[in-house]
Amino acid sequence: MHENSSSFSGQMGFVLAAAGSAVGVGNLWRFPYLTAKDGGGLFLLIYLILVMTFGYVLLSSDLAIGRRTQKNSIRAYQSMDPRAWFLGVLTFLVPVLIMTYYAVIGGWILKYAVAFVTGQAGAAAADAYFVSFITNPWEAGLYAVLFMLLTAVIVYRGVEKGIEKCSRLMMPVLLVAIILIAGYSLSLSYTDADGVTRTGLQGLGVYMMPDFAQLTLGKFLQILLDAMSQIFFSLSVSMGIMITYGCYVRKDVNLNQSVSQICLFDTFVGLLAGMMIIPSIFVFSGMEGMAAGPKLMFVSLPKVFASMGAVGPFIGMAFFIMAGFAALTSCISVLEAITANCMEIFRARRETVTRVLGIVYTVISVVIALGYSVFYLEVGLPNGTTGQLLDIMDYISNSCMMPVISLCSAVLIGWIVKPDWIIEEMERDGSVMPRKWLYRFIIRYVAPVIMLILCLQAFGILL
Template identity: 60%
Template sequence: MKEKKSNFSNSIGFVLAAAGSAVGVGNIWRFPYLCAKDGGGLFLIIYLILVLTFGFVLLTTDIAIGRKTKQNALKAFGTLHPKWRFLGYLTFLVPALIMTYYSVIGGWITKYFCEYIISDGSALSKDSYFTSFITSKVSPIVFMLIFLALTAWIVYRGVEKGIEKFSRFIMPGLIILILVIAIFSLTLSKKDTDGTVRTGLQGLWVYLYPDFSGLTVKRFLEILLDAMSQLFFSLSVSMGIMVTYGSYVKDDVNLNKSINQIEIFDTGVAFLAGMMIIPAVFVFLGTDGMASGPSLIFISLPKVFEAMGPVGKITAIAFFLMMGFAALTSCVSVMETLVANCMEIFHKTRKQMCSMIGIYSLITAVLICLGYNALYFELPLPNGATAQLLDVMDYISNSFLMPFISFLTSILVGWVIGPKYIISEVERNGEHFGRARLYSFMIRFVVPVVMLILFLVSTGIGNLF
């Protein structure tokens, strides 16, 4: 028996759920790191321009397609045009790959949160702690299982009683935690042995000041690609999530206003994350402390918390609680997309599909955990980096598939069905779509070119030119 179609109860529920999907671990560690690496305020300016152009176009396209067709991503593209049904299956691959490792990262965060709760956290600041934890064979699997079980429980409860209700509680809490820690970071200071004093406000200047020194065309393109890559991380576009969430939006919701609110939420959280992390790391570790990825969250920041003294433990607990919220909202959206798609494929209930996707996620996540010990290998990627199992899944989904899906989607909307299809959906209730002309121009001429370049770079072909 087919279940009744679920919906968000109102626009606020949709905005908070969609913003929760967009605001994830990538916003917290990746955005500050890239900002510090790519010229501070210069990266901020470029990223903001991309959000208002590319981000707006991709987000609008996904959500409008979802609401117009009332289908999840698997069927939505086939509804737009029968010959483009394959695009729905491509979008299905992205969350299927992301789900293999996101709960693993969520387990790492859960582990650190629990450790700070039960101990003073001094052991976590050691350089070897993180490596010894992820390479152990049991502990990462246990904490991954805790995080995955919570994710599955929220998705099992459905759209309104699970995802929306959870987001209404978590998102305000997440914003408050980030804001409090950000303000606290600005009050920090430390005196070095040579008498030099570093303050949080100086760190804020490092974060906001546009550094144009040594800027060349090649360097500008590198920053542009970093910012565009972050955009995919940040807005959950081109992976079927926003199409699925869009299908849950009622027809009387002002789509244009909701999309603007999601942009503000997501970009605001990313900005506050930088304001929270960069000043604190600058004060206690200097500019050398801004390492990327897991090194920033699980190695550099525990050193910062230890250097803070007695208040460090409280700050660490608040930080990893916030990180847990961010990871959970994103993981829920990824699993929901898989469950919604599989309900259509297998014609099963939400309960049955939650169990099925839960088992798939558990098996693949265990394999990812073992990728740091029993299944460890090193594989060179087209971008020159060396990867193991988690990195390979991340690279295929985020750097390879997502630009390719965005390229194909822009061709479909811009040149096959026409931009008016999306614009009419945004203006369904008589709302004014102020960026309609920009949308038409971007989706037809700009997005296809840039996405094709990103795709070629991800495959290594772009390095030949």
């Protein structure tokens, strides 16, 4: 690595920073609406199985590659096998694309946090508030710029003083806040105009109980695609971020323990996020409120907070501040992956690279933010959906490139360099990698097949 002095202070600093990358918009924005869309408990069951198998394998692989090669993603794969140079380029391009829109979503969250802090909770609950905001070029652009600049400032400060320090502060606050709000959501009760009473515990049942009667092959494949894309997005795997973070991990850190802690923390927060959001929406909006899709956080939730009475604005303020923390730690990790690669490629200092990237992505973030107004367009995607600029970038990076990277990476590790190449690094500190047999089996036989199916589905070949 170019910046050899960069490293996390120890295992706790690394785990919190990696968890900060993993716990983000994917948990608070994506996870609840995917769960609601895919039948609640059915999605949860499949997701949990995939986290314990594929999530464990993919995260272990990325971290071990980073620490063993001491190179960022664009050169790490090439050092494993010269023929895999293209895989490093693809892995580098994923955060490059994600960074184009992550600050835009962060800006949306910042806008709502400001609205609740300044006493505009009632206005934020109006039907047209979100659409009015994202279609206002000046306002949407301003909040994207503010969020992008805040991210760049933290990355500019470096690994230990910037990324780790930020994560150590934000992650405990986020965890406490999400537990308190989830507990409050389960205590809610509401009687509508028809005299029907709905409770948070009933909403928990909607969230947690799988309905196997709905399960068909097509439904299973859709849930599988959604759950795997959520794992990519949530655990920050197959996008070079964890390879970069692996470079900063000291040799005496127990990677096996770290992987388990990161997976557990990320899954726990995701489950709590669903427990916080879905029961509260069910209480005040019934099943109709679940149909909001990606707008669940920005349309349905403010209405829920408005229905809570005097305590609603305070709960809403706590939620959006917490969501802002989560989005920021993830956005930092995406920019750090790009920064570290550029430092290595151009042999440049962190300060110089961060300044240039900060300017470039501030401009790009504004363009993407204006994709709902000045640059509005609708493009049909191969998976049968339509999307604007933000959706296109998300589809290319998350639904297409990540399964391709995971497929190629599984073939490289499983059949070319062999699984023991990863296992040796996981056991470098003297610990024993648990479930070695599972790692070898999945990376060689299961991952290539599943990733191929996801690729075919993402490209519209298998629907």
